[in-house]
Amino acid sequence: MVPHAGPDDNLFGMTKRFHEHCPAVLKPQTKASNAKELSFGKLDSGYKVATAGSIQTGRSETIQYFHGSEVAFWPHAQKHAAGIRQAIADLDETEVIFESTANGIGNVFHSEWKVAERGDSVFEPIFIPWYWHTEYEAAPSPEWQLPSAFGDYEHVYGLRRSQTYWAWLKNREMGIIAGGSADEPCWQFRQEYPANADEAFQTSGAETFIGAVQVLKARKSSVERYGPIILGIDPARGGSDKTGVIDRQ
Numbered sequence: 001m002v003p004h005a006g007p008d009d010n011l012f013g014m015t016k017r018f019h020e021h022c023p024a025v026l027k028p029q030t031k032a033s034n035a036k037e038l039s040f041g042k043l044d045s046g047y048k049v050a051t052a053g054s055i056q057t058g059r060s061e062t063i064q065y066f067h068g069s070e071v072a073f074w075p076h077a078q079k080h081a082a083g084i085r086q087a088i089a090d091l092d093e094t095e096v097i098f099e100s101t102a103n104g105i106g107n108v109f110h111s112e113w114k115v116a117e118r119g120d121s122v123f124e125p126i127f128i129p130w131y132w133h134t135e136y137e138a139a140p141s142p143e144w145q146l147p148s149a150f151g152d153y154e155h156v157y158g159l160r161r162s163q164t165y166w167a168w169l170k171n172r173e174m175g176i177i178a179g180g181s182a183d184e185p186c187w188q189f190r191q192e193y194p195a196n197a198d199e200a201f202q203t204s205g206a207e208t209f210i211g212a213v214q215v216l217k218a219r220k221s222s223v224e225r226y227g228p229i230i231l232g233i234d235p236a237r238g239g240s241d242k243t244g245v246i247d248r249q
Helices: 007-020 077-086 108-118 148-157 161-178 187-192 212-220
Strands: 030-033 037-040 045-048 065-069 095-099 229-233 244-248
Touching (some): 007 037, 065 077, 077 095, 077 108
Antiparallel strands (some): 229 244
């Protein structure tokens, strides 16, 4: 039997493979190598992978470049984030990347994102939508009919039909787990393959009051001005006092 490889084993395996196949003119000389660390003697530097399962990861070290993967799923994210930041000097030629699939709201990754989004952080918020990945396409089957919800989705994000069909297939897989319909983008699809940051940060099974697709579609529409604007609001989403009305002339 072969032990199951964790995320840190996968990451370090990719690094070792890159180092082994690196052209000789660029390949740094290895001083030491073990299951989790490469040491480069002449460069007086090294590369190390650590698991997020250990509470002490990153402490008492001097780090120049740090890449935290799947931060939203770290079991001790608050302690890691605090410890790692103390190990990295606030100097030129240093870099910290916190990267992750979102995992709901209220965790360290979500908090870091919101602060960076407001411009109150040293971090720069970078969101990459799923449709930037060119491999996420599939040729539609001849009998497939474009569902209305995915037609709106395609229009809002400017997708090719092959991208829309790929999204529908993936949503169908996840809809079975999430208990949704194949023809309506489910919360799990939007979290795992978000088209915008708001879609990424959701709680399990939650639906937004007005969906992102509807909001973006409305922004692209033009309506000739006519009469007062009337807005109905349900601020509590429950209880007896449900509706307020604003009448603006």
